Amino acid sequence: MPFSAAITIWTMIVALAAVYGMLLGFGGPSFALALGVAAALFGFEFFLAVPRVQSSLQGSFAARFGALAPLVPLGLFLVYSIALMHRPWLTVAGAAYVIAPALILSGSRGKAPGTWEDYLAVAIIWLPVEFRWMYRLFPYPAPLAHTLTILLALGSGIAAFILLRRLEGVGYALDWRRGYFINFVLLFVVFAATAIPLGMKMHFLVWAPSIKRLRVLPLSLIGILFFIAWPEEFLFRGLLQNLLSKTLNSSWAGLFVAAVIFGFAHILHGPFPNWKYVALASIAGIFYGLAWMRTRSLVPGVLMHALVDISWHLLFR
Numbered sequence: 001m002p003f004s005a006a007i008t009i010w011t012m013i014v015a016l017a018a019v020y021g022m023l024l025g026f027g028g029p030s031f032a033l034a035l036g037v038a039a040a041l042f043g044f045e046f047f048l049a050v051p052r053v054q055s056s057l058q059g060s061f062a063a064r065f066g067a068l069a070p071l072v073p074l075g076l077f078l079v080y081s082i083a084l085m086h087r088p089w090l091t092v093a094g095a096a097y098v099i100a101p102a103l104i105l106s107g108s109r110g111k112a113p114g115t116w117e118d119y120l121a122v123a124i125i126w127l128p129v130e131f132r133w134m135y136r137l138f139p140y141p142a143p144l145a146h147t148l149t150i151l152l153a154l155g156s157g158i159a160a161f162i163l164l165r166r167l168e169g170v171g172y173a174l175d176w177r178r179g180y181f182i183n184f185v186l187l188f189v190v191f192a193a194t195a196i197p198l199g200m201k202m203h204f205l206v207w208a209p210s211i212k213r214l215r216v217l218p219l220s221l222i223g224i225l226f227f228i229a230w231p232e233e234f235l236f237r238g239l240l241q242n243l244l245s246k247t248l249n250s251s252w253a254g255l256f257v258a259a260v261i262f263g264f265a266h267i268l269h270g271p272f273p274n275w276k277y278v279a280l281a282s283i284a285g286i287f288y289g290l291a292w293m294r295t296r297s298l299v300p301g302v303l304m305h306a307l308v309d310i311s312w313h314l315l316f317r
Contacts, residue, residue: 001174006050013222014039020219026141030084034144037080041151042226044072048158049174058166069163070102073155077137080148084140094137098152100124101160113167114247121165122239125157130265147227154231161239170238171297183291184300188307191287195280195308204276205316213314220313221306229305230298236262236285237292237301251293259285284308 018035021027047053074095081091101121108117128134129149138148161167199205213220236258245254263282267273284305291301 001050003047003050003053006047006174010039010043010046013226014042016219016222021141021143024141024143026143031141033083034080034138034141034148037076038144038148038151040076041073041148041155044076044155045151045158045230046226048162049172051173051175054162054173057163066164066166067102067106069159070098070156073152073159074098076155077152081137085137090137094134094152097124097128097134098156098159101156102164105160105165108165112246114243118165118167118243121160122235122243125153125160126235126265129153130268147223150227150231154234157234157239167239167242169242169296170234171292171295171299172234172238173297174299175297176299177295177297180295180297180300183294184303187287187291187300188304191284191304191308192311195283198283199276199280199316202276202279204280205312207315208317209315210317217310217314221310224309224313225302225306228309229302232262233288233292233298233302233305236265237289238298241289241292245293255286255289255293259283259289261285262288 014035017038021031021035048057077094077098078091081087081094085091101124104117104121104124108115134149134153135145137152138145158172162170162172196205200207240261241254241258243254244257245251248254248257259282262285263278263280266277266281267275269277288301288305291304292298294300
C-alpha cells in the first residue's frame with residue numbers, strides 16, 4: 001500500500017467516525033479531543049503498516065531511537081487523561097501499562113526471540129484488555145471506549161515489539177503478494193464448511209439473516225477489520241504464534257498452542273464459561289494461524305477473520 005492510499009483511507013475513517021459521533025449527539029471540545037487522540041493512535045497503527053514507512057523506521061532510526069517509540073502512545077494517552085479523565089491514579093496506571101512492555105523488552109534487544117521478557121510483555125499488553133480493566137481509562141465518549149482501549153493496546157505493542165524489539169517475522173505490513181488470495185479464500189471456505197455445521201449442531205449458531213444489520217455494514221466492517229481482526233491477528237499470530245514457534249522449535253506446535261490460547265481468550269463471553277465459543281474459536285485460530293504460517297503476513301488472516309465475523313454478524317446469532 002502506498003502512503004498516499006493510507007492517508008486517504010485514514011482520513012475517510014476518521015471523518016466517518018466524526019460524523020457518526022455527531023449523529024449520536026456528541027460534540028464540542030471534549031469530543032474533538034477524544035476523536036483527535038483516537039485518530040492519532042489509529043494513524044500510529046495504520047501508517048506503520050505501510051511497507052515503505054515501516055522499513056525506513058525499522059532501520060537506523062529504530063536502532064537509535066526505538067526506545068523512544070512508546071512515548072507516542074504514552075503522550076497521546078496523557079493528553080486524553082489529563083483533559084478528560086481527572087483521575088490521577090488511573091492516569092498513572094495507564095502510563096505504566098504503555099511503558100512496562102517497553103521497559104521489559106529493553107533487556108531483550110539483540111537476544112533470540114522467545115525470551116521470558118517477550119512473553120511477559122505480551123501478557124501485559126493482552127490481559128488488561130482481555131479482562132476489560134482498561135476500559136475505565138476512557139470514560140468519554142462511551143462509544144469510543146472500546147476503540148480507544150484497542151488502539152492504546154495496539155500502539156503499545158507496536159512500539160514495544162516492532163520498533164524497540166524489532167521482532168522479525170510478524171508480518172505487520174499492508175501489502176499484497178502472490179498466494180495471499182488463494183490462502184485467504186481457500187482457508188475461509190474450508191473453515192466455513194467446518195464451523196457452520198458444527199456451530200449449529202452445538203446450538204452455538206442459529207441461522208438468522210438480518211436486513212437491519214446489513215444497513216450498518218460499512219461501520220461494522222470498519223470496526224471489525226481495524227479494531228478486532230487486525231489487533232487480534234497481530235497479538236495471537238504476529239506475536240504469540242511467532243514466539244511460540246521459535247520457543248518450541250516447531251511451526252505446527254506454535255500454531256496449535258496459539259490457537260488454543262486464542263480459543264480460551266473467548267471463554268469470558270457470556271454465558272461464562274463459554275466452552276462452545278472456546279472450541280469454535282480454537283478451530284478458527286488454527287485456520288487464521290495457517291494463513292499466517294503459509295504467507296508470513298497478517299493480511300490474509302486478518303481478511304479471513306474479518307469475513308468470518310461479518311458473516312456471523314449478518315447471517316447468524
